Amino acid sequence: MHVAVAVDAAGRRIGRPLTVGNNASLIVVLLNWIRSIAGDTPVTCAIEDGRGFARRLADGLLLAGREVVWVPTRLAAAHRMLHAAAAAKSDQIDAAAVAHAAVAIPGLDRHRIDVRVRELRVLVDYRTDLIKAPHDGDQPAQGPTARLARPHTGRPGPSQEPGGRDRTGEHRDDQDARPPGAARHDH
Structure with a gap:
């Protein structure tokens, strides 16, 4: 499951948060949600740096033409403490912290597909x-x-x-089933 929160350049939340399952429709649902909030305005998507877990999400967004940045986990945690009330923790608060960190810190690592x-x-x-x-x-x-x-x-x-x-479909006898380079010894 992924939770998305949109913030403007000043860090104010816009639109409603989105919770979407980690399934085949993930990217389509997320892109429709982004379009409903931002229209055709360029949007940077910030993802907490769990690259193994979120790589499919990042790849999908990048391939759909979106800019994707990675927010280090410690930076997201610091912004959660700055912006959340009473050190509360939830998926929406975590998503907002990632968004705030991306707005506050320019030059975060951009996602690339080698x-x-x-x-x-x-x-x-x-x-x-x-x-x-x-x-x-x-x-x-x-x-x-x-x-x-x-x-x-x-x-x-x-x-x-x-x-x-063998690869050509020809029948091999037991003697031909030896490691490559091994000598054949006929007795």
Whole structure:
């Protein structure tokens, strides 16, 4: 779950807070909420620096054309103490503290998507889809994709098992199932 609070350049809350689930509709709901408050005015989205937890959110906002900054956790905590009544703590208060910190401190780290990291994420997502996808009567993936789809279990994929088929689909005998570079000894 994510809680969003909007503040203006002076740090005053505008609009109503939004609570949205961490699901497939997250970005669409959040962008519609931002548009209802700011229209087409450029908006900076500030996220508390829990990059592992909020990375999908930050990526989605950035890919939708929004500027995204990371607010360090300690900075958010300091602004919570400055702006909250009696050191209260709630998701809305935390979201407001993050927004206030972003307004007060220019030059916070901007979220970027490294091209290599993005490509790796796409491959990992593809691998996950291959694992989950049903294949021929819900049988595990076979052939060359099995090596990609199989988690790192230490067990060979079907194309690496003795007596299996090689990448070209040709049948291999048990002697061909040796590590690369190992010499073949026929007795």
